[in-house]
Amino acid sequence: MVPVGKVKIIPHLEECTPPRGELDADSLSQIALAAILENDHPLKVDAFRWAAHNLADDTLIQRDLDCTFDEPGWQKMAASGLLGLLVEPELGGAGLDLCSALLTIEGLGHGCRDDGLTFALSSQVLTMQLTLDRFGSTEQRREWLPKLIAGEAKGAFCMTEPEAGSDSYSLTTTATPVGDGTYTITGEKAWVTMGPVADLFIVFATVNPDLGRWGISTFLVPASTPGLTVGPNRPKMGMRTTPFANVTFENCLVPESARLGNEGAGASIFSAAMEAERAFLLAGAVGNLERTIDDTISYAREREQFGQPIGAFQAVAHAIADMKVAHETARTLLYKAAALQQTGSPSMMAAAVAKLAVSENALDAARSAIEVHGARGYVSEFEIERDLRNTVGGVIYGGTSAIQRNIIGRLLGLPAGER
Known part of the structure; x- marks a missing residue:
């Protein structure tokens, strides 16, 4: 088989699965059928064993009480190539098909007792990276995906607001064009997974309120952007080891080159991201x-x-x-x-x-x-x-x-x- 990406520690990721670009529909269907029928699928078993050995942590009970993220565990996953399961090898990823990636995440969830860590991984791979990989420009993808995969940066997805939860498109966060291809983003996002440790935010904001959902656009906003403030880590009932915060934007200047997709494409991007998230997160x-x-x-x-x-x-x-x-x-x-x-x-x-x-x-x-x-x-x-x-x-x-x-x-x- 063709080696996949840089994954070295979990053997079947590089030995058993060719890059998804080489798979036709019949092959993909066979992979899915094997995933359903084989509860001991090699990808899942290898991920389980790797997690049980490498992510065992006798501090978990205390970290759960303290709401502390497992940064060493995150870096172990990065070193093993697990932060880039769906991204093509040219950008440092493993290039897996979706079912193979899910088998790996399922195995990690079985072997790692820190559910917050595997949830953070799922959020990063299946929401943040997948959205950037599908809708980002070549330049955006080359700038950020290798960093996210290597563990040099973390991302967070900013859609929900204090008053816009299930009613997703009733956003009050705005992105106002100010000339010279620049926008100012103002508003607040709530319940942002990985917010306290994120280096990059995918932000949904309304450019033209008269167009309703079709007036929403999507932007890549680095955490270092002036006017961007991340609130404190918010303790919660469960998944306490996954950081969680509100993020505020006060006249944050972002260039047109930071926009993800076309102006007004935000609702379509969000819908695609949510279809993947709701099924696979x-x-x-x-x-x-x-x-x-x-x-x-x-x-x-x-x-x-x-x-x-x-x-x-x-x-x-x-x-x-x-x-x-x-x-x-x-x-x-x-x-x-x-x-x-x-x-x-x-x-x-x-x-x-x-x-x-x-x-x-x-x-x-x-x-x-x-x-x-x-x-x-x-x-x-x-x-x-x-x-x-x-x-x-x-x-x-x-x-x-x-x-x-x-x-x-x-x-x-x-x-x-x-x-």
Whole structure:
């Protein structure tokens, strides 16, 4: 096989997968089918083993309490080529097809107990980099993608605002043309993943409010831009090791060359980014869910009550069986959506179904795990309660469960009605 990118530590990334540019639709479909059918796929297993060995961290409980990002772990992933899974080798990436990248992220989610770190990786690869790679100019891509892949810079995606959440296009952040091909950006973005550590922001702002969503444009804004202020890291219920902040722009001057795509293309860029994010950002969560099942099975075998392992009791066995069904359903829907997207087939329905099922299945399974573990599941030192906290956000970010149901209903031909 053709070697892929610079990935050296996880062997099957360079031995088993040719660059996506060399794959036809049939080959891509076969990769997706293998991803669904092979729960022990080599890419996933190698990523799991690498993460279990290289990202084990006895400070995780304290870092979770302190909301501290794992910078050393991030740099290990950079050194292994994991920060450039989807970017072509010419820019330092691995050039993987989408399903192969998701298998790798799923394996990392299974092997790494720091869900916040794998979530940050997913956000970087599947939202930040993918948007820049798809819509950036040659100059923009060459300037920033190698730095992001090498861990020399981090990126953040700025769309949501304090008063514009599910109503994504009701933006108040503006980009005002001031002549000489320059804009001034003013406004505030909220809940920015990786905001406190980001070096580059993809910012959505309204250039012409009279055009509604078609008046939105997208800009690359370095963190060093005068007038850009990043707020403090915001403690949250889960994913506490992923930094999170508001970002304020006060008359930030940006050149026309910093615009991503054409003026007015922001809504289209955001829609494409969200279709990818809602379907694939939770690939790591599928791996997290498998780890939760592993932990719960181990406990059910070891813990004894009434003279026998609790796994012998039907109520416990059924709970774990339901967790397995949830996991298999999530995996199948994830890779179905990936197969459709990477072969150019319509994937909006599949993406919404996958996002809804993966996020809600993971949440239900994490709650079941706590019930099986009892008091041990409720206290922090055994880490099961952290799995539950980390899954709650999945039904919110990338579009809430209600939004996914709205999308599904609309695509089924139901009346749109009032939002």
